[in-house]
Amino acid sequence: MPTQVTNYQCPSCTGPLHYSGASGKLECDYCGSSYTVAEIEALYKEKEEKAAEAFETADTTAQSGDDSSAWDTASMSSDWGADAAGMKTYSCPSCGAELICDANTAATACPYCGNPTVVPGQFAGALRPDYVLPFKLSREDAINALRRHYKNKPFLPRAFSAQNQIEKIQGVYVPFWMFDGEADGHARYDATRSRVFRTGDWEVTKTDHFEICRDGSMPFEKVPVDASSRMPDAHMDSIEPYDYAELKPFSSAYLPGFLADKYDVPVADCESRADERCRKTVLDALGRTVSGYDTYIPRAQDVRLRRGKVHYALLPVWMLSTRWNGKSFLFAMNGQTG
Incomplete structure (x- = not known):
């Protein structure tokens, strides 16, 4: 099951938001609206918490091995299992596409709809950074x-x-x-x-x-x-x-x-x-x-x-x-x- 992620969308037009180092705000390329980090934090706090819970649940389920059978991969390359172990599957909330990323990826963009995508579960608990230094240069x-x-x-x-x-x-x-x-x-x-x-x-x-x-x-x-x-x-x-x-x-x-x-x-x-x-x-x-x-x-x-x-x-x-x-x-x- 794909892990849940969060898209930061414009509250005005639902277009994708991106952080601008020049203004220090999140901006929408479609309608031109801009929002402070505090405004977006307040709006998305509940969504991030739910996404983080889904991330942990999916990770636990994957490790528990609930499936009673497995596909026969004997004819596949011997490295297939090792490569797959280092990847995770995420579901884009905007278009529903499944994204396959490196297990350490915490923020990326959906190649289908272009929406910036954040994986809150990658920063949950002990994985949460103490600080972030925002981009200033474009x-x-x-x-x-x-x-x-x-x-x-x-x-x-x-x-x-x-x-x-x-x-x-x-x-x-x-x-x-x-x-x-x-x-x-x-x-x-x-x-x-x-x-x-x-x-x-x-x-x-x-x-x-x-x-x-x-x-x-x-x-x-x-x-x-x-x-x-x-x-x-x-x-x-x-x-x-x-x-x-x-x-x-x-x-x-x-x-x-x-x-x-x-x-x-x-x-x-x-x-x-x-x-x-x-x-x-x-x-x-x-x-x-x-x-x-x-x-x-x-x-x-x-x-x-x-x-x-x-x-x-x-x-x-x-x-x-x-x-x-x-x-x-x-x-x-x-x-x-x-």
């Missing part, structure tokens, strides 16, 4: 940013810029774990300072050697680590920073018009990346305090972490897929700050 902003990116690459072949075609562009809310904590760092450096002077016919270089010690503490707040196995880590790291002052308490009303995934990488698997980022930041900060020397080399370094809270958030990313000379290229842009 599809056109992402395309223009990619073109500017080309211009700033002097060694990029001209043919690449001229002939490279954007195959797909999609706004995605990517799941992130965000770590709070403090770090105490200690570092010891061997440093040198040299001066050159003349003695008679001789040019003499005198080098003084120093042992430098540095200690310091640094608080960390919301260190982000992406929690989606489908997103390249290097791309997600490269598009920081985000302005976390604009984080909002999570509401699925921000999702229409964009794709969204729930996390599929648990906190425990992301901790090492967060720890390494904190350690590197502390040691870099200590190193920047060593000045007035010609050279310095770290000889001993130690960082002790005091781990705090972990938050779950959805952050906005524009993903652009392009093709040139028979090869595909993937670009990512911060959906808030560019």
Whole structure:
């Protein structure tokens, strides 16, 4: 049985709503009406709760294996069952079509009627994010940013810029774990300072050697680590920073018009990346305090972490897929700050 989902439709004309980063409201492309997130939240609260209950019921039923018999799949590919296990079927409330999506998909669009579709059950209970950072930049902003990116690459072949075609562009809310904590760092450096002077016919270089010690503490707040196995880590790291002052308490009303995934990488698997980022930041900060020397080399370094809270958030990313000379290229842009 297909799982129930929610379509965000315009209360005036029932057209599909999408969240606009420019206005900060949900807008209807058909009648031009716009609504605040709070207005849509109040209107759809009961619908989302029912959809979430249906999601959990369908999931439980699927796992219980109530059917007394099963289709004979012996002649099918051996991977068929594994692939099916990673998919879910949803029913579009607008047109009744059945949508087959990845098990981690939380927001998408119906390919038949075009309505933005949200799966409230993907964000129920422990799966519910603490925060969402709404999109501020549009599809056109992402395309223009990619073109500017080309211009700033002097060694990029001209043919690449001229002939490279954007195959797909999609706004995605990517799941992130965000770590709070403090770090105490200690570092010891061997440093040198040299001066050159003349003695008679001789040019003499005198080098003084120093042992430098540095200690310091640094608080960390919301260190982000992406929690989606489908997103390249290097791309997600490269598009920081985000302005976390604009984080909002999570509401699925921000999702229409964009794709969204729930996390599929648990906190425990992301901790090492967060720890390494904190350690590197502390040691870099200590190193920047060593000045007035010609050279310095770290000889001993130690960082002790005091781990705090972990938050779950959805952050906005524009993903652009392009093709040139028979090869595909993937670009990512911060959906808030560019």
